[in-house]
Amino acid sequence: MSEPTDASAGKVPGPRTAPAALPTAAPPGEPRNRPDDRPEAQPGAPDAAAAEPQMRYVDVTGSREAAGRSIRTRDMARRLPRLVRRSLALAWRVDRRATIGLLLCQAAAGVMQALGLIAISGTLTALLTSGNIYHRLLEAWPSVALLAGASAARALLGITVGWLSSRLSPLMSREAEQMLLAGCAEVELCAYDEPDFNRDREAADRGAQVTGDLIDEGQDLIASSASFLAGAIVLAGVHPVLLPLLVAASLPQALAQVSAARVRYLANLRSNGDQRMLSVLRWHIYTREAADQIRAGTMAGFLSGRYRQTVARINREDRVAADKGARMSLAGALCGGLGSAVVWAAVVWLLATGRITVGHAGTAVFALQTTGQSVRGLVAVGARAVRTGLYMDNWSGFLDKAGGFRMRRGPHRPGPPKTIEVTSVTHRYAGKDRDALSDVSLTLRRGEVTALVGFNGSGKSTLSKLVSGLYLPTSGQVLWDGVPTGDADPQALWQQVALVPQDYARWPLSVRENVTQGQPVARGDAAVREACEAAGADEVVDQLGAGLDTLLAREWLNGEELSGGQWQRIALARAFFRQAGLLVLDEPTANLDPRAEYRIFQRLRGLARDRMVLLVTHRITNVAVADRIVVLDEGRIVQEGTYAQLARQPGLFQRLLSYQITSEPDGERHGRRT
Numbered sequence: 309m310s311e312p313t314d315a316s317a318g319k320v321p322g323p324r325t326a327p328a329a330l331p332t333a334a335p336p337g338e339p340r341n342r343p344d345d346r347p348e349a350q351p352g353a354p355d356a357a358a359a360e361p362q363m364r365y366v367d368v369t370g371s372r373e374a375a376g377r378s379i380r381t382r383d384m385a386r387r388l389p390r391l392v393r394r395s396l397a398l399a400w401r402v403d404r405r406a407t408i409g410l411l412l413c414q415a416a417a418g419v420m421q422a423l424g425l426i427a428i429s430g431t432l433t434a435l436l437t438s439g440n441i442y443h444r445l446l447e448a449w450p451s452v453a454l455l456a457g458a459s460a461a462r463a464l465l466g467i468t469v470g471w472l473s474s475r476l477s478p479l480m481s482r483e484a485e486q487m488l489l490a491g492c493a494e495v496e497l498c499a500y501d502e503p504d505f506n507r508d509r510e511a512a513d514r515g516a517q518v519t520g521d522l523i524d525e526g527q528d529l530i531a532s533s534a535s536f537l538a539g540a541i542v543l544a545g546v547h548p549v550l551l552p553l554l555v556a557a558s559l560p561q562a563l564a565q566v567s568a569a570r571v572r573y574l575a576n577l578r579s580n581g582d583q584r585m586l587s588v589l590r591w592h593i594y595t596r597e598a599a600d601q602i603r604a605g606t607m608a609g610f611l612s613g614r615y616r617q618t619v620a621r622i623n624r625e626d627r628v629a630a631d632k633g634a635r636m637s638l639a640g641a642l643c644g645g646l647g648s649a650v651v652w653a654a655v656v657w658l659l660a661t662g663r664i665t666v667g668h669a670g671t672a673v674f675a676l677q678t679t680g681q682s683v684r685g686l687v688a689v690g691a692r693a694v695r696t697g698l699y700m701d702n703w704s705g706f707l708d709k710a711g712g713f714r715m716r717r718g719p720h721r722p723g724p725p726k727t728i729e730v731t732s733v734t735h736r737y738a739g740k741d742r743d744a745l746s747d748v749s750l751t752l753r754r755g756e757v758t759a760l761v762g763f764n765g766s767g768k769s770t771l772s773k774l775v776s777g778l779y780l781p782t783s784g785q786v787l788w789d790g791v792p793t794g795d796a797d798p799q800a801l802w803q804q805v806a807l808v809p810q811d812y813a814r815w816p817l818s819v820r821e822n823v824t825q826g827q828p829v830a831r832g833d834a835a836v837r838e839a840c841e842a843a844g845a846d847e848v849v850d851q852l853g854a855g856l857d858t859l860l861a862r863e864w865l866n867g868e869e870l871s872g873g874q875w876q877r878i879a880l881a882r883a884f885f886r887q888a889g890l891l892v893l894d895e896p897t898a899n900l901d902p903r904a905e906y907r908i909f910q911r912l913r914g915l916a917r918d919r920m921v922l923l924v925t926h927r928i929t930n931v932a933v934a935d936r937i938v939v940l941d942e943g944r945i946v947q948e949g950t951y952a953q954l955a956r957q958p959g960l961f962q963r964l965l966s967y968q969i970t971s972e973p974d975g976e977r978h979g980r981r982t
């Protein structure tokens with residue numbers, strides 16, 4: 309058996325590459341540019357990057373760090389059985405036969421290891437006892453045969469264990485990842501506004517990645533335990549004092565290893581935000597999404613500089629942890645060395661005082677070596693497994709509570725709504741010190757087009773998300789035919805929502821799947837083509853080589869890329885395809901050419917015949933199509949009426965209108981009131 313080393317303990321997967329917005333500033337309360345955060349000088353790094361205040365994600369509440377700190381060696385030891393149970397359950401879930409096979413083979417390999425050790429000690433005892441060499445060899449023969457048999461069996465079992473674990477390990481990580489993905493789909497949308505949720509999700513993601521490691525660690529644990537047991541049996545047979553002495557001598561080293569593992573885990577926890585920052589930067593630097601802007605804006609140096617700053621911070625944390633861990637290991641090794649000296653002195657004393665024979669002493673020397681090695685192995689792999697367990701704890705803790713944001717709404721399954729009433733709704737986003745919406749009341753009716761207009765940030769999108777049940781209001785109610793959105797089954801409610809958000813998804817899927825969103829209807833492509841025609845996307849599809857089958861992802865083989873406006877037509881087709889009672893269009897024509905825009909607005913009335921339409925737009929001249937226009941300002945409704953009424957009425961609507969048909973009035977800046 310090779311002794312498990314802790315070399316791989318430092319190997320911790322980083323968070324996956326994920327698209328996310330680049331943070332633009334440190335959150336309030338976060339000390340900016342602390343002296344010790346200054347980046348290390350990097351050859352070639354632009355000075356500007358070094359002089360800039362550093363951005364970083366932070367553990368705003370510090371709760372995870374506090375939780376990590378509170379973990380003591382005893383807790384970690386207590387976690388081990390739970391950890392083994394959990395990983396076995398996961399392995400069972402992904403491949404029962406491989407799990408049973410692995411367990412049987414590992415147990416058999418452990419027994420073979422133990423038999424091998426006992427055979428070695430039997431051989432030594434037989435050879436070192438006094439008497440005729442022929443007799444000694446004859447006596448040693450069965451042990452030698454057992455040793456050979458056990459070694460051969462162990463080698464075969466080792467190959468089988470390796471094969472089964474290489475099958476199970478990736479399956480477990482992927483299953484853990486899929487469970488996490490499923491868990492994330494169950495959370496309230498507002499969870500994504502909470503820094504704690506995002507941080508916990510990333511920690512859980514890391515946990516999912518390491519679940520497969522537990523198979524190897526479990527294997528090492530079983531091997532070390534078997535070798536320890538065998539050594540212990542042999543030692544106990546030589547003299548009862550030796551085993552307790554050896555265990556006592558190994559304790560300091562065990563404690564040091566576990567503490568070092570905890571130090572490394574905590575360091576990683578502290579770097580969590582920075583790791584996240586790296587993945588965001590990587591995504592922006594790697595992908596084609598911002599490739600043009602990085603070049604045209606000559607931002608490569610700046611972004612790489614920021615990357616280096618962040619890496620430097622992580623390196624610093626790692627170095628501190630490595631130094632501290634090494635100091636702990638050194639102290640443990642010194643104490644362990646002293647302990648070993650005591651054990652060896654005990655063997656010499658037992659021999660000198662005639663309490664054991666020379667043959668027994670030889671066996672004891674061998675057993676001490678093996679047992680000491682397996683204790684060190686047990687401690688090292690145990691510490692590693694506990695650390696993996698800490699990450700897995702993050703994963704399973706997140707799954708248990710979906711980060712504390714699992715959707716728990718009511719059972720009511722709404723049909724297409726006739727009316728949606730917004731009654732005295734106030735909404736405030738997590739971490740914000742002001743309301744996005746204040747005391748808003750409004751009624752939407754089937755057959756009507758309602759338009760929301762107002763300055764940037766006035767709360768239009770927020771209101772549309774509350775109406776669609778994506779967010780639940782902080783106070784007040786959104787009633788779908790009299791039932792609050794919080795009491796409705798969210799999946800059933802969203803079946804009745806067709807939404808074109810401002811930032812619509814550009815799914816790397818075929819045109820057909822982009823339109824059906826993976827939910828085809830009985831009418832098949834005829835319905836898809838109809839929706840495309842209504843959105844003006846039919847012209848786009850006609851130009852594509854494979855029509856509806858065309859893959860909309862340029863970077864993939866045979867994929868095609870669309871222009872901004874073409875993508876928006878596909879997004880509109882998506883919404884028109886959906887047989888939903890509420891159609892929400894948030895800036896639906898922002899990228900469209902005037903002809904396409906004109907056609908969409910012309911079609912809106914027809915679309916509203918059997919559903920309600922909520923339109924958010926800055927195209928004030930086009931909102932005449934709406935039956936009712938609601939003007940929002942700083943989260944409040946300030947005007948409501950038809951186009952004709954509002955165009956005559958002095959007020960914000962008139963001003964918004966004037967911006968579009970004339971130049972900016974004196975004393976006002978675009979999008980901002982003075």
Ligand SMILES: Nc1ncnc2c1ncn2[C@@H]1O[C@H](COP(=O)(O)OP(=O)(O)OP(=O)(O)O)[C@@H](O)[C@H]1O
Nearest residue numbers: 501737738740744763764765766767768769770771
């Ligand atoms: N997810 C969020 N988390 C925190 N604050 C948010 C979030 N979304 C919006 N806000 C804030 O809520 C306010 C209203 O934003 P909203 O997006 O509803 O405005 P809007 O009228 O749709 O603006 P625009 O015309 O620019 O689209 C803004 O102050 C914005 O900063």
